[in-house]
Amino acid sequence: MRRFTDSEVLSGIVHEALGSETRVVGVDRLRGGSKKGVYRVHTSGSRTASVIVYSWAEAENFWPAAEAVDPAHPFAPASGLGPFLAAQRKLDGLGVRVPEVLLADDSRRRHPADVAVVEDVAGGTLEALLKTDPARASNAVSELAAMLDVMHQQHSQHYGRVDVLERGDRASGDSCEQLVLERAVDDLAEAAEREPGIGSAATSLHDRLQELAARVAPRAQHGLIHGELGPDHVLVDASGHPVLIDIEGLMFFDVEWEHVFLQLRFGDQYPALFHSGLDPARLDLYMLAMRLSLVAGPLRLLDGDFPHRTAMQEIAEHNAKEALALLDS
Known part of the structure; x- marks a missing residue:
């Protein structure tokens, strides 16, 4: 059975992004992601009512493992903090609106996977x-x-x-x-x-x-x-x-x-x-x-x-x- 990112780990990540005075009051795992976990974390005591956390943990990726894929191939699975940050920098530099990155962490100190905390864009899709x-x-x-x-x-x-x-x-x-x-x-x-x-x-x-x-x-x-x-x-x-x-x-x-x-x-x-x-x-x-x-x-x-x-x-x-x-x- 898959084990998704738990609330305790998410709380630690959000505290690091928003400050120790922040309190996590709710977590929703959002539907739709097939390569990474996407969580809306509701907070109090911070400058924002909620943030989005991306988790690139192996258990969050539903795609079967591909055999002998060249990672530089344009159609290779595009997943992970590195591709995300490179894309975010490029688009932000062009003035193309993307969610603000509040924290990017590949240290694996709090969670055995790359994670990012980003702005929760409130208007829906x-x-x-x-x-x-x-x-x-x-x-x-x-x-x-x-x-x-x-x-x-x-x-x-x-x-x-x-x-x-x-x-x-x-x-x-x-x-x-x-x-x-x-x-x-x-x-x-x-x-x-x-x-x-x-x-x-x-x-x-x-x-x-x-x-x-x-x-x-x-x-x-x-x-x-x-x-x-x-x-x-x-x-x-x-x-x-x-x-x-x-x-x-x-x-x-x-x-x-x-x-x-x-x-x-x-x-x-x-x-x-x-x-x-x-x-x-x-x-x-x-x-x-x-x-x-x-x-x-x-x-x-x-x-x-x-x-x-x-x-x-x-x-x-x-x-x-x-x-x-x-x-x-």
Whole structure:
């Protein structure tokens, strides 16, 4: 049975971040995290009523262990205090709103894992706001579009996660499109074993991937992308401004990879985030690759004991249908 971070440990971490006069009056483990534990800690006697604590403990990671993964690979699991802090520094330096870091600790003195205490952005997710207050959400989406423009206009000749490039390492592979193709072929093989519809069309899907990849021309520069930016990874603060979270995967890559994910996750709101100049050939390849990833990934997560199983199964089934539909497009 998994043992999550307990209240006593969280209290010690919060005291260190906010001062010994702070009293912890409640702890909520927030739903949704699959690679780290996310806790809202309610306090009294401090300058803030609550904070968020991230715990990168092994027991908080629901993903099955991957075999022989190159940690510098852009698609390697992005988790841990190092990637988080590198991403936070980069985005904060660009003026892109992210939660303030109150404490970052990799000493393992209080807890046998890396932890961070960050600002609790009180306004909830953009995903929820789109349902409850569309007008206010529309303003936040417009601001998000401006933030993304700032990010995507940051250019690098090298692709890779920010923490990898920051320490002077190089990401593996020959090009973004080649990495996407290789991952898509692996995802297709994995999905074909688990999802009957994908299995019956595996040869056609493989041929389609190769055909789309052959249309992509080389590129020398890459933009800064979040990598998994849905409305659930955007908070809205008390003033209505968007705040990016789950930023560990921040990397320089083809911005088209970001845009296909934005299109899938924002749906009717996506036109407000679209900008001209995207490469249609990359969009076509990356859309099919993303669909296959969203079949294989959720099914892989279900190999373990991830608790929200129905939602993951629905994601896999929906994206399997959409991937097959792309064969006819």
